[in-house]
Amino acid sequence: MKLVKKIDVYLLRNFLGLFFATFFVCIFVLLMQFVWLHVKDLVGKGVEVSVLAEFFVYAVASVVPLALPLAILLASLISFGNLGEKFELTAMKAAGISLFRIMRPLAIGIAFISVGAFFFSNNVLPKSQMKLWALIFSLRQKSPELEIPEGEFYDGVSGYNIYVRHKDKKTGMLCDMMIYDYSNGFQNATVMVADSGKLAFSDDKKYLILRLYSGESFENLNQQQQRATGSQKNIPYRRETFKEKQLLIDFDTEFNRYDESVLEDQHVSKNVAQLVRSIDSVQVLAEQKSREQSRNLVENRYFGREQKSGRILIPVESSEQTEYNIDSLFARLSEVQQRNAMDVAVDKATMQRDQVEYNSLLLDDSQRYIRKHEIELYRKFTLAFACLIFFFIGAPLGAIIRKGGLGAPVVISVVMFIIYYIIDNTGYKMAREALWPCWAGMWLSSFVLLPIGIFLTYKAATDAALLNPEAWLKVWDKLKQKIQKLTHRP
Numbered sequence: 001m002k003l004v005k006k007i008d009v010y011l012l013r014n015f016l017g018l019f020f021a022t023f024f025v026c027i028f029v030l031l032m033q034f035v036w037l038h039v040k041d042l043v044g045k046g047v048e049v050s051v052l053a054e055f056f057v058y059a060v061a062s063v064v065p066l067a068l069p070l071a072i073l074l075a076s077l078i079s080f081g082n083l084g085e086k087f088e089l090t091a092m093k094a095a096g097i098s099l100f101r102i103m104r105p106l107a108i109g110i111a112f113i114s115v116g117a118f119f120f121s122n123n124v125l126p127k128s129q130m131k132l133w134a135l136i137f138s139l140r141q142k143s144p145e146l147e148i149p150e151g152e153f154y155d156g157v158s159g160y161n162i163y164v165r166h167k168d169k170k171t172g173m174l175c176d177m178m179i180y181d182y183s184n185g186f187q188n189a190t191v192m193v194a195d196s197g198k199l200a201f202s203d204d205k206k207y208l209i210l211r212l213y214s215g216e217s218f219e220n221l222n223q224q225q226q227r228a229t230g231s232q233k234n235i236p237y238r239r240e241t242f243k244e245k246q247l248l249i250d251f252d253t254e255f256n257r258y259d260e261s262v263l264e265d266q267h268v269s270k271n272v273a274q275l276v277r278s279i280d281s282v283q284v285l286a287e288q289k290s291r292e293q294s295r296n297l298v299e300n301r302y303f304g305r306e307q308k309s310g311r312i313l314i315p316v317e318s319s320e321q322t323e324y325n326i327d328s329l330f331a332r333l334s335e336v337q338q339r340n341a342m343d344v345a346v347d348k349a350t351m352q353r354d355q356v357e358y359n360s361l362l363l364d365d366s367q368r369y370i371r372k373h374e375i376e377l378y379r380k381f382t383l384a385f386a387c388l389i390f391f392f393i394g395a396p397l398g399a400i401i402r403k404g405g406l407g408a409p410v411v412i413s414v415v416m417f418i419i420y421y422i423i424d425n426t427g428y429k430m431a432r433e434a435l436w437p438c439w440a441g442m443w444l445s446s447f448v449l450l451p452i453g454i455f456l457t458y459k460a461a462t463d464a465a466l467l468n469p470e471a472w473l474k475v476w477d478k479l480k481q482k483i484q485k486l487t488h489r490p
Helices: 002-037 047-087 088-094 099-141 224-230 272-300 326-332 335-401 407-433 438-442 444-461 470-488
Strands: 160-167 174-181 192-199 205-219 240-248 307-309 313-316
Touching: 002 224, 047 088, 047 099, 047 335, 047 407, 088 099, 099 335, 099 444, 174 205, 224 240, 272 335, 307 335, 313 470, 335 407, 335 438, 407 438, 438 444
Parallel strands: none
Antiparallel strands: 160 174, 174 192, 192 205, 205 240, 307 313
16 A cells, blocks of 8 residues: 555656646746747837736746646657556556556646636636736737838828938937928828938927927928819929927827727626526527517517507407408509508518618627627636646646656647647637537537547557557458458359
8 A cells, every 4th residue: 555655656746847837838938839829919019028028927927728738648648658668557566556556646736726717717817818818908908109110101100201311310410301201191201301400209208209300391281282173183282481480299109908898798807606697698688689679670660560550569469360362453453552662661671671770780699799608608618627637638648658767758738639629629719600509619629639648548458559560560450361261252
């Protein structure tokens, strides 16, 4: 018993060390990928270090759902591969300890990690996602830090293109400037050239003050003339010479935070209870609206007969049923009356069609809202289940290949994770486009990988030569012999 307990401690210690190491590596790789996708929102904004640190903290939380299963797969592959490569796994089996018994303490540890992953995705991830996207929207709205380069046009100021040939770093003067002002449209563009100029910000940091010295401006007046006189006569431009000219340009440099409350109704910002409540409420409203529309359609519009009692329309079911020959009634009308009746009928049918299309759009919006919430609901459970599946893929596969280190385990882990990602993304798109039920799309990867995990665990427990080429050649020879017997049978 003591030997078994020591083995359990030994296995847990080795696995947890590898798990934390691979987890941080996976976090780093996925974080760099995430930052690369949003590099335009970060570069050149001149935000404080605290804001960037906040962004990275929330970004780390967002990549945990992908990093955690990959880290478990890689850690289990390396740990059991090391055991097999050092013949420690063989020694344990020789001592009468089965592979299932060896895997038990690690499986219990993975179960706790899976429960923690569920609580993380349910309690921590929604809040971090809301704060992350609020921060991203805030960064996108912030004006870039003003840094005009030498010898090229700068378009970082909205509605302007600024060219500076040379900058005096001591005085801050900009020499040989050219400014294209198209803030009022390209048809009313103004071109300014100046010997020198200087940039400054207003006291409230909301405006850019551009002072120009010894220059000229050329303003296109063609559009203004046409609007004023209606004449097509061309007036090319107005020329103005100045010794000093000042431009006041909107350029808010302050970092204004996006209101997080706007994102509270988004599916990524809700936990399981909130998702279920939102799905139920919208579904009830959608069903109620659908029944109401169907009733109005049948009773009051196209499919029913309108019988007036005062101003109340009596439904067909409660009115006296009388058969009419529509063709004979229509034939009694004059040509003008027939034309008017047809016009009225076409107008009613067109109006009813437009109403049905509008109602269909409303119901489609409700269904999309429900699908998004159902997808997010199932995602919280599939993450925890994926951790268990990847352990039962990685551990037996490591025991089979008996290769430790960062060679074969890394390659196999990456391949398996790519397969998982492709299957999971395919299921997600099928669920999002309403081609499959949401539960089927989100659980697709689990349904595919679970049999693989069971198969690998069984093969590893029975010491099957799964990756031995000679064993597969023997199987192929037996199969070929059976095929030959069947083909040569008289």
